[in-house]
Amino acid sequence: MKKIVILGGGFAGVWSAAAAVRLRDKQNVPRHELSVTLISPSPDLVIRPRLYEQVPHDVKVPLRKVLGPLGVDIVTAAATGIDVQASTVTLDGGHEPVPYDRLVLAVGSRVVRPAFPGSEAVHDVDSIEAAEALQKHLDSLADTPPSRARFTAVVVGAGFTGLEVATELVGRLRELASAASAADDVRVILVDKAEVVGPELGDGPRPVIEEALDRLAVERRTGVTIDSVDGDRVRLSDGSVLEAGTVVWTAGMRAHPLAAEVAAPLDRLGRLHVDEYLAVPGAPGVYAAGDTAAPEAAPGHPVTQSCQHAIPQGKYAGHNAAASLLGAPPLPFRAAPYVTCLDLGAQGAVFTTGFERTVLHTGETAKDIKVKINTEWIYPPVNDVEALLDQANPQSARAS
Numbered sequence: 001m002k003k004i005v006i007l008g009g010g011f012a013g014v015w016s017a018a019a020a021v022r023l024r025d026k027q028n029v030p031r032h033e034l035s036v037t038l039i040s041p042s043p044d045l046v047i048r049p050r051l052y053e054q055v056p057h058d059v060k061v062p063l064r065k066v067l068g069p070l071g072v073d074i075v076t077a078a079a080t081g082i083d084v085q086a087s088t089v090t091l092d093g094g095h096e097p098v099p100y101d102r103l104v105l106a107v108g109s110r111v112v113r114p115a116f117p118g119s120e121a122v123h124d125v126d127s128i129e130a131a132e133a134l135q136k137h138l139d140s141l142a143d144t145p146p147s148r149a150r151f152t153a154v155v156v157g158a159g160f161t162g163l164e165v166a167t168e169l170v171g172r173l174r175e176l177a178s179a180a181s182a183a184d185d186v187r188v189i190l191v192d193k194a195e196v197v198g199p200e201l202g203d204g205p206r207p208v209i210e211e212a213l214d215r216l217a218v219e220r221r222t223g224v225t226i227d228s229v230d231g232d233r234v235r236l237s238d239g240s241v242l243e244a245g246t247v248v249w250t251a252g253m254r255a256h257p258l259a260a261e262v263a264a265p266l267d268r269l270g271r272l273h274v275d276e277y278l279a280v281p282g283a284p285g286v287y288a289a290g291d292t293a294a295p296e297a298a299p300g301h302p303v304t305q306s307c308q309h310a311i312p313q314g315k316y317a318g319h320n321a322a323a324s325l326l327g328a329p330p331l332p333f334r335a336a337p338y339v340t341c342l343d344l345g346a347q348g349a350v351f352t353t354g355f356e357r358t359v360l361h362t363g364e365t366a367k368d369i370k371v372k373i374n375t376e377w378i379y380p381p382v383n384d385v386e387a388l389l390d391q392a393n394p395q396s397a398r399a400s
């Protein structure tokens with residue numbers, strides 16, 4: 001019996017598993033000849049792109065409901081090491097090492113929070129636990145004594161996530177402050193060491209973003225970062241001090257450190273270089289997908305750490321891992337045309353196309369698209385083998 005092991009139960013891991021099963025079924029190969037095992041510390045697929053929102057009830061989807069009906073073996077554990085020579089993965093929790101014939105590394109990314117005095121008091125929205133902790137903290141503000149800091153939030157990082165957090169926080173803080181008869185006390189301040197907001201989003205959408213921030217009265221402190229947090233006092237690198245009861249860190253994503261275990265070249269985000277089939281050169285039998293891999297989405301443009309790229313990468317990696325065991329032709333990775341949709345809270349959203357990020361929609365039109373993405377399009381079918389396998393085809397119209 002041959003075995004495909006997938007590490008990670010995020011978007012890339014889930015779609016890798018589905019695509020591997022799809023090819024196995026298509027080739028009429030029984031499960032006892034080729035098994036697919038998915039290993040993840042969480043029993044759920046976490047819908048990470050929604051973690052800037054007030055934590056929604058459906059922010060996670062049980063993996064067993066998505067992949068169980070396909071016969072994927074789901075192991076709830078964290079991988080602690082990869083031995084490429086021995087083709088085994090070690091796990092925590094007293095599990096035996098797991099051998100593999102093909103491995104798909106899809107363990108995602110995490111925000112990098114630098115250590116500075118008081119950094120332990122800073123929030124982030126990188127995991128459900130962190131987003132829930134932020135929510136709990138915000139809910140507790142009404143019970144704290146009135147002060148300038150109480151309904152002031154500092155958001156560090158004016159990139160994609162920071163902008164979504166800051167614009168969302170305006171609405172959440174206004175609601176909380178109004179209930180405490182302190183509506184005028186709300187302040188949201190975006191801090192970024194770059195000189196502009198959305199430095200990586202480029203010039204295209206910036207005027208729309210700036211206008212939305214102006215309308216929402218989000219203040220900007222660019223060209224600086226945080227030096228320390230001491231209670232409500234947030235000291236910036238230019239020596240100035242802000243009084244803020246809430247600080248959220250969003251800057252800097254890196255691939256999961258397990259990517260480095262493969263002993264292959266990494267890019268500046270810690271992602272593995274892969275060939276056009278998403279195989280890791282120099283690591284026989286190992287594929288990488290999602291936020292841990294850095295294939296090109298278009299000439300000269302590596303994929304972004306995004307669902308939009310993680311989902312199709314998962315499909316190609318799972319397909320190709322299975323194809324290499326079943327004697328089927330591998331498929332070179334093809335990304336769908338690049339788009340972004342940035343939520344701007346009560347000011348709608350901005351939808352762009354291409355790596356030059358040409359603005360196509362703004363306001364409510366873009367917001368409607370964002371809501372569809374967040375509540376429908378990024379969710380895999382549940383308890384529906386046919387729909388899942390249909391979408392798992394890397395070359396289907398809905399490949400991303």
Ligand SMILES: Cc1cc2nc3c(=O)[nH]c(=O)nc-3n(C[C@H](O)[C@H](O)[C@H](O)COP(=O)(O)OP(=O)(O)OC[C@H]3O[C@@H](n4cnc5c(N)ncnc54)[C@H](O)[C@@H]3O)c2cc1C
Nearest residue numbers: 008009010011012048049079107108290291305306307308
């Ligand atoms: C607040 C926020 C907003 C975002 N907004 C957008 C957006 O608007 N559009 C967009 O396209 N993208 C967005 N993203 C990025 C998007 O969420 C990621 O790019 C996407 O989740 C990557 O998918 P992945 O499967 O590679 O990794 P992840 O979704 O991070 O999944 C990684 C999986 O690996 C598992 N894992 C971790 N450690 C181990 C281990 N040791 N062993 C085994 N498994 C492990 C995790 O439990 C998880 O199941 C956003 C992210 C955040 C945090």
